[in-house]
Amino acid sequence: MKIGILSKRNKMFAAKIKQFLESEGHVVELYTLENLNINQSLLNNDFYIMKSKHMFFLYAGYFLDTHNIPVIPNVNLSYKHKNRIESHYLIKQAGLLGPSTYMGMVDVLKTKLKKTDYPFIQKPLMGSGSRGVRFITSSDDLKSTDGGPIYLEKFIQGIHYLSYFIDNKVCVYEKLPLVNEHARVKAIEMTQDLIDITLRWKNFYSMLFGHLDIVRDENTNKLHVVDPGSFPEFSNWNCSVEPEKEVCRLILNEYSKQLRIK
Structure with a gap:
């Protein structure tokens, strides 16, 4: 088959899945910002892998969708992972x-929020992971980079976890707050509630793989999902299956399933 990969990078996990698919006899082209041109030439591939949620690649995904070229993972679900508001409602x-959320102009939030409401996490409205994330301890910290409304999440004090899943295999690690997937993690003995919440997310949205940032509230012991991811790098995966092989197997199976439905 001819397969396209939409990715910000031509290395790391994208390179691994490209290499594996090629070893299986497929013809694979990796599209980055340097070579992606959204036009009819994209229709020459059988299907695409949506590795990046960068808006340009999402636009390419929607273009492919309208021309009935399969994109895996689903473009709409990938977009909702990237949009903080959509992502919050996916959790709900x-x-x-999930955390309590607030959105408004800086001056309005400074007036409405009480000192006892802090701390918050300020996140870019469009984004994922830790890029552009700020810890807000008082109204003096509230800032808008573009003069528009800002998005806040109530900071939950507790133990932070990184939970990966590939099919029904779950791997959970303890991590520091507000760090990305690549930061050092601590191996833990997984509890059943962490596994259950991860599989509930996976099954509710019929996801093949992904990850969740989860916090166990130190006051209530309840688990809160604070950031979902649709296509991680699996940088800290250290479980029984090889992530690139298993991810590729799931993607190929999903493509075959979509062909049968058509």
């Missing part, structure tokens, strides 16, 4: 706990 719709 799955019946999971």
Whole structure:
């Protein structure tokens, strides 16, 4: 088959899945910002892998969708992972706990929020992971980079976890707050509630793989999902299956399934 990969990078996990798919006899082209041109030439591939949620690649995904070229993972779900508001409601719709959220102009929030409401986490409205994330301890910290409204999440004090899943295999690690997937993690003995919340998310949205940032509230012991990811790098994966092989197997199976439905 001819497969396209939409990715910000031509290395790391994108390179690994490209190498594996090529070893299986597929013709694979990796599209980055340096060579992606959204036009009819993209229709020459059988299907695409949506590795990056960068808006340009999402636009390419929507273009492919309109021309009935399969994109895996699903473009709409990938977009909702990137949009903080959409992402928050994905958590709610799955019946999971998430942080309280606030959004408004800086001057309005400074007036409405009480000192006892702090601390918050300020996140870019469009984004994922830790890029552009700020810890807000008082109204003096509230800033807008573009003069528009800002998005805040109530900071939950507790133990922070990185939970990966590939199919029904779950791997959970303890991590520091507000760091990205690549930061050092601590191996732990997984508890059943961490596994259950991860699989509930996976099954509710029929996801093949992904990850969740989860916090166990130190006051209530309840688990809150604070940031979902649709296509991690699996930088800290250290479980029984090889992530690139298993991810590729799931993607190929999903493509075959979509062909049968058509």
